Amino acid sequence: MKQRWILLVVALFGLVVPNNMFLYSSLHDPHGCGGVAHNLLASSFMLDAFLAMGVLAYFFAARPIGPVRWYWFVLLSLLGGMAFSVPLYWWMNLRRETTASGQGIIR
Numbered sequence: 001m002k003q004r005w006i007l008l009v010v011a012l013f014g015l016v017v018p019n020n021m022f023l024y025s026s027l028h029d030p031h032g033c034g035g036v037a038h039n040l041l042a043s044s045f046m047l048d049a050f051l052a053m054g055v056l057a058y059f060f061a062a063r064p065i066g067p068v069r070w071y072w073f074v075l076l077s078l079l080g081g082m083a084f085s086v087p088l089y090w091w092m093n094l095r096r097e098t099t100a101s102g103q104g105i106i107r
Contacts, residue, residue, distance in 0.1 A: 007091040014083030053077045066093025
């Protein structure tokens with residue numbers, strides 16, 4: 001039970017902190033996101049994140065960790081980044097397993 005709450009807290013942190021930093025820099029930088037393509041460090045980090053998302057999505061498709069399908073992980077990754085999607089996807093699968101096993105319905 002405690003592990004599920006930790007996953008939710010980490011997912012919330014991953015959604016709020018990195019995404020707000022991105023939005024703040026996008027809105028207050030006069031160049032917006034246009035400079036990302038010319039920044040080798042940012043481009044390599046984005047490529048690394050997309051490759052990690054692809055590898056994890058393939059892993060979740062080949063060996064599911066629960067009833068929630070792999071494409072939800074990809075959608076969550078695109079919406080909030082890896083620090084958000086990995087713990088939330090894991091939490092969603094733990095939540096569904098608890099509900100399916102009859103230990104209690106979570107609404």
